[in-house]
Amino acid sequence: MNLRQFTKQDPEVNLTPLIDVVFLLLIFFMVSTTFTKESEISVDLPEAGAEPVEAVMESIDLTIDVKGRYYIDQQKVVNRQIATLKKALKLAVDGRKDVPLVISADANTPHQAVITAMDAARQLGIVNLSIATKQSNDTP
Secondary structure (H helix, E strand, O other), X not given: OOOOOOOOXXXXXXXXXXXXXXXXXXXHHHHHOOOOOOOOOOOOOOEEOOOOOOOOOOOEXXXXXXXXXXXXXXXXXXXXXXXXXXXXXXXXXXXXXXXXXXXXEOOOOOHHHHHHHHXXXXXXXXXXXXXXXXXXXXXX
């Protein structure tokens, strides 16, 4: 006969393995998440029927918004004068004459802003110039 008094013990929950699993899941989702590059400049490109061409080397992106403001590689140019644009392009080109320049102008951009950008590129000796468009939906 057992005369010892039986004491009821509270069950003990060990949270350490649960915390480890949650931490590993957090790390997994942080590493596997893809980040999209969101542009802060709103540009509605004009449409064209030609097939897109892949760029061969790293290019300089010159964006012109609807108000005619210039952005070189997402960095705003101080003003719209051609001398300022030439200085900014010269810094971006960094002495390379064969670097491609891609002009992305809004469909409603003043024509003079695009001509000024092309003239500044010509004065710096940039000959590899292209204008970005979006694919037309009504292509035959």
